[in-house]
Amino acid sequence: MVVRPVEDASVALIVPVKNGGARWRSVVVSIQAQTLRPQRILVIDSGSTDGSDQVARTAGFEVHALAPDRFDHGGTRQMAVEMVPECEIVVFLTQDALLERADTLEQLVAALHAHPRAGVAYGRQLPRPEAGAIERHARLFNYPEQVAEKSLEDTQRLGIKTVFSSNSFAGYRRDMLLAAGGFPRRCSMGEDMIAAARILLRGGTVLYAAQARVVHSHGFTVAEEARRYYQIGRMHAQQRSLLARFTSPTSEGRRFVRSELTYLSLHAPWQIPEALLRTIVKYAAYRRGRRSVLLVEQVA
Known part of the structure; x- marks a missing residue:
């Protein structure tokens, strides 16, 4: 039975891309197979030389070209949020995060709708099939099976984990994100944690939607770590x-x-x-x- 995707005019999907290679082509296929079709699918390409931008255009996605020296994790995502003012929910995905099931995106958006205080919901990241034990443990530790909603009151219990989130796969209520100050500009790391902290300090919550799963992990070398x-x-x-x-x-x-x-x-x-x-x-x-x-x- 073929499931027809349902377009959701309130949702934008944003993917920063640079030289995504074969993995990006697989991610594009997983996006096209989703039961929920975002109104906007916006790819921010920062200087691909391997045809990743053309792969996105062929798939029917919008592509915004950005000079490589203008990319940073916080400022580029903030720019993208400002480019989709008609959308209530903005979902971020990285070029190597493969949507595991056809309803992955639908599950993340439904989780946000079901938790009205949540300013951000991030999904579960599963290790790659080829992941070694060290890489696999990191994903199992940070992304358990249990759904959780974190508020400022959980700080005493969870500490820094209260603000843990990941823009590898996360959806935001656009109005709550902007009211909290959005993403920091000139930020090379941790823009998702900063945004989560800002949302929590304004009374919102951070939702871990374990039912919305992507396959995403890295086998970093010691030098890369x-x-x-x-x-x-x-x-x-x-x-x-x-x-x-x-x-x-x-x-x-x-x-x-x-x-x-x-x-x-x-x-x-x-x-x-x-x-x-x-x-x-x-x-x-x-x-x-x-x-x-x-x-x-x-x-x-």
Whole structure:
């Protein structure tokens, strides 16, 4: 039986793209197979040289070209939100996040409609079939099976996890997002966490819609993780006044390490030394990123 997609005039789907390759072509197919058809499907292409922009045009998506040196994770997404003023819900997807089922997008939008206080709902991310144990655990830890709605009152219990969200697959109530200040401009990392914190501080909630699933994970090298955590450290230092209501990320880090070691001891004990090395590298890179911001501010 062929299911005809239902167009939802209140929804925009926005995907930043640059050289998405074969994975992007698979993601496009998963978008076309959705039971919910957004009114706007907007691709922000920042200088693809592999034809990713043409793949989007052939699929019938809108494509907005952006110079590579003008792209940043916060400012580009804020620009995209401002480009769809007629839409009530704005869904963000990354070029490598494969919508797992035909109703994935419908499930995310339905979750927002069912929770009127939610300013953002983010979906569950499943590991790639080829993911190793370390990569797989990271997804299972951060994206469990249980649905959850987080408010400011949960800060004492959840700490920094209260503001955890992911624009790899997340939907926002556009009016609530803009009223909270939108995404930060000139932001290279963590724009989703910043937006979630702003929404929470204005009385909204952050919804984890575990029933809306995408396949999305990364097999980062140690060097790539070091660069990533350096940027996270910089973001936390730059946004420390906003994140002051939430506890230090170190407690969450300890919980992650304990969970990872338990998981690896059961599934891949030979990877425990690598996991410990990665933990040391990530922590050192995070601290260095924080210090880089604080030292500049002291000199200034």
